[in-house]
Amino acid sequence: MNPIILIASKESGELLGSGRGLGWLLALSVILSVLALLLVSNTELSLLDNAQVVYMVMGTITALGGLLALVLGSDAIAGEKERGTLIPLLLTPLTTTQMVLGKMGGQVVAWVLMYALSLPYLWAVGSSGQNLVQAIAYLALFGTPVVLGFGFYAIGLSARFGNVRTALLAALITLMLLASPLLIGPSLRQSTLGKLFDMVNPFSAALNTFDSVVIDSQPFSMQLGRFSVTLIWLALTLWFARRSAQAMEI
Amino acid sequence: MKRIMSLFVLLGALLGAGSAWADAPVQITLTPDSHNPAQPKMGDWLKFHSVIKNTSSQPVSGLVVWISLVQVDPGKEQPVDLEDWSAHKAALQPSLAPGQSFSVDWPIRLIQAGNYRVVISAAERTASTLLASPFADFHVERKPTIESKRILPVALGMPLLIAAFTARRLRRRM
Amino acid sequence: MLIEVADLKLSIHANPVLNGVRLTMQEGEIYGLLGPNGAGKSTTLSVLTGLRAADSGKVNVLGLAPMQQKRELHGKLGVLAEDSGFYGWMSAHGYLHWMARLYGRELSAVEMARRLEQVGLNAANRQAIKTYSRGMKQRLGLARALLNDPQLLILDEPTNGLDPRGRREIHDVLLELSREHGVGILLCTHLLDDVDRLCSRIGIINQGKTLLEGVLAELLADKTGANRYRLRVAASSATSGTLPQGVKLLAQEGGWLHLDIAPGVHPDAAWRELFALGWGITEIRSEGGGLEELYLNITETEVVA
Numbered sequence: 001m002n003p004i005i006l007i008a009s010k011e012s013g014e015l016l017g018s019g020r021g022l023g024w025l026l027a028l029s030v031i032l033s034v035l036a037l038l039l040v041s042n043t044e045l046s047l048l049d050n051a052q053v054v055y056m057v058m059g060t061i062t063a064l065g066g067l068l069a070l071v072l073g074s075d076a077i078a079g080e081k082e083r084g085t086l087i088p089l090l091l092t093p094l095t096t097t098q099m100v101l102g103k104m105g106g107q108v109v110a111w112v113l114m115y116a117l118s119l120p121y122l123w124a125v126g127s128s129g130q131n132l133v134q135a136i137a138y139l140a141l142f143g144t145p146v147v148l149g150f151g152f153y154a155i156g157l158s159a160r161f162g163n164v165r166t167a168l169l170a171a172l173i174t175l176m177l178l179a180s181p182l183l184i185g186p187s188l189r190q191s192t193l194g195k196l197f198d199m200v201n202p203f204s205a206a207l208n209t210f211d212s213v214v215i216d217s218q219p220f221s222m223q224l225g226r227f228s229v230t231l232i233w234l235a236l237t238l239w240f241a242r243r244s245a246q247a248m249e250i
Numbered sequence: 251m252k253r254i255m256s257l258f259v260l261l262g263a264l265l266g267a268g269s270a271w272a273d274a275p276v277q278i279t280l281t282p283d284s285h286n287p288a289q290p291k292m293g294d295w296l297k298f299h300s301v302i303k304n305t306s307s308q309p310v311s312g313l314v315v316w317i318s319l320v321q322v323d324p325g326k327e328q329p330v331d332l333e334d335w336s337a338h339k340a341a342l343q344p345s346l347a348p349g350q351s352f353s354v355d356w357p358i359r360l361i362q363a364g365n366y367r368v369v370i371s372a373a374e375r376t377a378s379t380l381l382a383s384p385f386a387d388f389h390v391e392r393k394p395t396i397e398s399k400r401i402l403p404v405a406l407g408m409p410l411l412i413a414a415f416t417a418r419r420l421r422r423r424m
Numbered sequence: 425m426l427i428e429v430a431d432l433k434l435s436i437h438a439n440p441v442l443n444g445v446r447l448t449m450q451e452g453e454i455y456g457l458l459g460p461n462g463a464g465k466s467t468t469l470s471v472l473t474g475l476r477a478a479d480s481g482k483v484n485v486l487g488l489a490p491m492q493q494k495r496e497l498h499g500k501l502g503v504l505a506e507d508s509g510f511y512g513w514m515s516a517h518g519y520l521h522w523m524a525r526l527y528g529r530e531l532s533a534v535e536m537a538r539r540l541e542q543v544g545l546n547a548a549n550r551q552a553i554k555t556y557s558r559g560m561k562q563r564l565g566l567a568r569a570l571l572n573d574p575q576l577l578i579l580d581e582p583t584n585g586l587d588p589r590g591r592r593e594i595h596d597v598l599l600e601l602s603r604e605h606g607v608g609i610l611l612c613t614h615l616l617d618d619v620d621r622l623c624s625r626i627g628i629i630n631q632g633k634t635l636l637e638g639v640l641a642e643l644l645a646d647k648t649g650a651n652r653y654r655l656r657v658a659a660s661s662a663t664s665g666t667l668p669q670g671v672k673l674l675a676q677e678g679g680w681l682h683l684d685i686a687p688g689v690h691p692d693a694a695w696r697e698l699f700a701l702g703w704g705i706t707e708i709r710s711e712g713g714g715l716e717e718l719y720l721n722i723t724e725t726e727v728v729a
Contacts, residue, residue, distance in 0.1 A: 003526055010522060022416035022419060026416055036405040084505075085510060087503075088523070093527065094495075121404055127400065
């Protein structure tokens with residue numbers, strides 16, 4: 001069997017078998033449920049267009065997916081090192097690339113589960129509105145590279161720091177930074193610096209695409225630039241994870 | 251006699267005020283958009299057009315025009331915070347020559363059901379008079395767009411489903 | 425040659441950790457790498473297994489350069505690292521299956537049973553590893569190190585946490601691997617009893633430098649004079665006449681005979697010959713000159729120097 005699949009199967013088995021991963025899925029479903037209930041019960045939110053609600057749910061899922069990827073990625077190498085299971089892995093005829101990709105396999109499973117979990121919520125809030133099918137497709141298309149990129153990035157940090165807490169802290173700071181245009185409000189986002197940051201920020205790229213496709217019904221041809229940003233992010237983080245794992249010291 | 255004198259003073263004051271109003275250098279009109287829904291519901295958009303014209307012989311400078319919304323339901327009379335209703339809350343005209351006019355559109359998203367009155371106000375930089383358009387009234391019907399009958403089963407069912415699955419997995423492992 | 429290391433040097437964060445390690449190991453040998461805590465043993469093992477690059481020196485393991493030919497080397501090498509962990513949620517059975525696949529091997533049920541039996545884990549093989557004692561984990565670690573039928577086995581403190589019976593069982597497994605399968609074993613331990621019982625060659629390192637290396641029996645002879653024993657023999661027995669080759673009578677006092685056994689002569693063989701000569705030996709005691717004395721002498725001398 002391919003070693004990448006072997007590592008990935010171990011990772012996903014650990015995720016689903018240990019209760020930790022199931023706990024994450026439960027937490028995610030609770031967050032989405034709270035959001036959905038707010039949409040029904042809150043006067044202002046309940047007036048939002050279906051499309052706007054779908055956009056909000058898509059953004060929440062992408063952010064939570066990124067967060068889960070960061071947590072799993074930070075533990076991927078440093079956690080194994082701390083638990084003493086890394087050396088036996090490194091002493092097998094496995095290459096570092098195979099190990100990184102295998103570790104990523106576990107995160108792919110986690111993201112697929114999260115994605116599957118989000119579908120009933122998207123249906124519930126958006127089935128009577130516009131562009132639900134597009135929303136489902138674009139969440140997969142743009143959410144996947146963004147979320148997996150966060151995973152690779154955290155794996156790289158995990159290999160570099162060799163310590164779960166430090167890696168997680170650094171990863172979370174990055175997530176906050178990338179999400180900052182959304183937090184700092186529209187006025188700063190409209191500044192030159194804000195626009196520039198928005199242009200290269202994969203998280204913004206995904207959210208702006210969700211906005212463009214779901215709310216404004218714009219075609220894929222208008223999303224190509226932003227799609228490239230997410231793919232470049234994925235490629236760069238993969239490179240970072242590989243380099244960090246290769247330079248890792250025991 | 252004293253009473254008659256007081257009446258004259260009051261009439262004089264009122265006439266003075268009336269002439270000040272009549273001498274307002276700017277005239278503001280307020281018209282609902284022709285495409286506005288006849289029976290607007292919560293979540294709908296309404297648009298109002300206003301034209302601000304300098305009717306005096308002097309140029310007007312530093313003119314600020316803004317929209318105000320008041321709920322007029324009996325017992326609920328109150329000004330409305332436009333935060334969620336409109337991002338378009340004010341317009342500024344640095345100068346307006348005599349006879350010149352400019353128009354401003356005011357889109358409003360209807361957030362809450364009720365009876366409302368909208369008015370456009372303007373203030374000049376140097377003058378102390380408040381200028382206002384005529385009122386425009388409208389009624390908003392209630393309409394929830396997110397249907398709870400779809401959301402509730404999902405929002406309550408999904409966590410329960412996952413919790414049950416988690417408990418089953420963990421019990422099997424013990 | 426299985427391992428060839430010469431003048432190995434390595435600094436970590438500008439601190440010299442290895443400063444002239446040498447180590448040579450032949451096929452089928454059991455080599456004991458000794459040294460106090462922090463002497464550089466584990467770092468040497470990291471370099472040998474390709475987990476860490478040396479700054480300078482020659483490193484050759486199974487004819488391969490560990491850093492450059494890591495994958496090839498790891499396919500032929502079995503390693504039990506000190507405090508190596510396991511996935512606690514897996515069973516020993518599942519874990520070994522999974523690890524074997526990483527080596528490209530599919531273990532049959534019979535093969536799996538044999539391997540678990542070999543390390544004495546057959547009874548508990550379906551339990552989650554997190555329920556295992558330290559000794560059981562050591563046994564599982566050994567089974568893991570043997571998964572790829574290695575030509576060279578590198579073991580860091582393999583009998584840690586094992587009771588005397590468990591230690592003896594692991595000793596027997598290692599001796600069998602060495603004698604019957606020709607597997608070379610590099611044993612890194614602080615338990616001199618393990619070394620005494622298993623190793624034919626040793627190396628002692630301290631402060632990142634090899635202080636002594638060679639055949640254990642020869643080193644004992646060279647560094648402690650010889651293997652000296654005192655024997656009590658029955659009064660009626662004859663103790664005169666020609667002594668077996670390599671055995672020298674040094675003195676006779678208070679009912680004890682002081683003997684010197686030359687390097688290369690196994691004491692058991694000498695006692696058999698003396699019995700044959702009519703010596704009624706009733707008690708044999710070693711008079712120093714053992715591994716512990718050698719180890720303490722070497723490491724203390726270096727520290728004082």
